[in-house]
Amino acid sequence: MVEGGCGKCIQYLMFTFNLLFWLAGCGILGVGIWLRVTQGDFATLVPSIPFVTAPNLCIIAGVIVMVVGFIGCCGALKENKCLLLTFFVMLFIIFCLEITAGALAYVYRDHLEKFARDDLMRGMDQYGIDGQSGLTRAWDLFQTEKHCCGVNNSTDWFNRPVWPNQSWVPDSCCKPNYRPNKDCGQSGNILQFFEDGCVSALKTDFTFNLGLIGAIGIGIGLIQILGMVFALCLFYRIRNEGTYA
Secondary structure, eight states: OHHHHHHHHHHHHHHHHHHHHHHHHHHHHHHHHHHHHHHGGGGGGOTTOGGGSHHHHHHHHHHHHHHHHHHHHHHHHHTOHHHHHHHHHHHHHHHHHHHHHHHHHHHTTTHHHHHHHHHHHHHHHTTTOTTOHHHHHHHHHHHHHHTOOSSSSGGGGTTBTTBTTOOOOOGGGBOTTTTTSTTGGGSOOGGGBOSSOHHHHHHHHHHHHHHHHHHHHHHHHHHHHHHHHHHHHHHHHHHHHOSOO
């Protein structure tokens, strides 16, 4: 009777854990979709590393968490050994992938700036060209919101291959107090433009995203270990004692 009561307790804990896990996945997915709608244009600035952007990471993580949580709920509710084992294996694989991804992100963190710089330089050459309205809008939004101009500084806009001897910058480079002036980017006065380059702003965003994801990953990893323990305990009790009454 004691063992049966303990088994039921593990079963209910397992179900509750996975229900909360599934709900958390819904929340993460919702945040990812919202970020995609509101900030999706920024991804066009760095096509080489789109997976680092918060919207994509949230959407991928949300879907995975929802699927795993659903399998865990079904396995606990039905006391199905196959589902419980599948849940354990999926959690273990995800846990290993998280550790691997974290290690790779740490080792190659310095390469992100090079990828971002190369993508921004290529994207700058396509600014304002027909058929590149999305990239043009992304540049204007990013420069306006991050108070940056060009890749390294505002002079990067000068002498682009598509417009040799160019002496102007997009109006989104102008500081807020100069922006009301019409065609402020054509003034040629670099004192009116943002001093910082956009690569530093992107690097700051990437570093923040990776740090935040790392902190969340540690928390989720601890929860995953708990979920794997519950799954194994319930699996072995069902295997050894059969379905509880």
